[in-house]
Amino acid sequence: MRLIQLTDPHLSSLESVSFLSVQGKQKSGYLSWYTKRRYIHRPEILERLTQAVHDESPDQILLTGDLVHIGLEDEIIEAARWLRRLGAPEQVMLIPGNHDNYAPDSLAAMNRHWGDYLPAQDAGSSDYTAAYPVVRTTGGLRLIGVSTACVTRIFSAEGELGKAQLARLRDALIGPVSGPSGASPKRSEFTCLLIHHPPLPGMTKQRKALRDAADLQLVIEEQRPDLVLYGHIHCNRERQHREVHTFCTASASSVNNASYRVFDVEKTDDGWHCRMRLMSLDNHDGAGASFKPAGELSWIRTW
Ligand SMILES: [Fe+2]
Ligand SMILES: [Fe+2]
Incomplete structure (x- = not known):
């Protein structure tokens, strides 16, 4: 099985949006896009990365959020067009990021336009967690x-x-278990958790952190998923926490370090073999951008 993670494409343009037309927190997000983000997140880089991902023939594409900047419906519609080019809903597993659910009306817009890619949610519900985990x-x-x-x-x-x-x-992570009678049961499946924010305490500053990371850490330590993939902090990071491998991948559209990660996971007689390959931007020559291997890691989870 080949999994590819990409994250934080921040692909929308606010070029046709007037600063005066946006409200509240969206004004600060607009200024961040205008002064900085529009120069960092480039559509031509994302286009090349999308092609590179397709060339890898993944079985599943894991997309860990922040498709847009300030959660406007027009941005969400723009992202929906790219999503459909990225892959069919059966091939793409999408979770939202904080820039997607940016304003009180963003969740409903996501459900309207990304509905095929998201778990079914009651119309009118404002509970962003109700349909999860998926x-x-x-x-x-x-x-x-x-x-x-x-x-x-x-x-x-x-x-x-x-x-x-x-x-x-916690219940979803437990999953089916197997093992010889008398031995402690072991999970037979290879388990991968997708989350937008860094999952463990201390992985980023307070202003960007997961508020209940300490509670999640307890669940991770108890249930030990094989892989935890996240985004949000726009950099490439690898950390093993006990036997759990955690990976953050840089923004898929960044002129600085656009990246994706390939995971080849195979079941053998002695356990699950996983090989990770990080692919990062080789140059940022616009449409000529290409990606090259920037890191590799292999491990086995024995039965
Ligand atoms: Fe982001
Ligand atoms: Fe984010």
């Missing part, structure tokens, strides 16, 4: 996505799972 099983792999994309106050990029979603996540 679980997809394929080829012995168990892919679990959560939503941490709460609407926050101005200048905050925090996230939160909430107690109810966290309890459901």
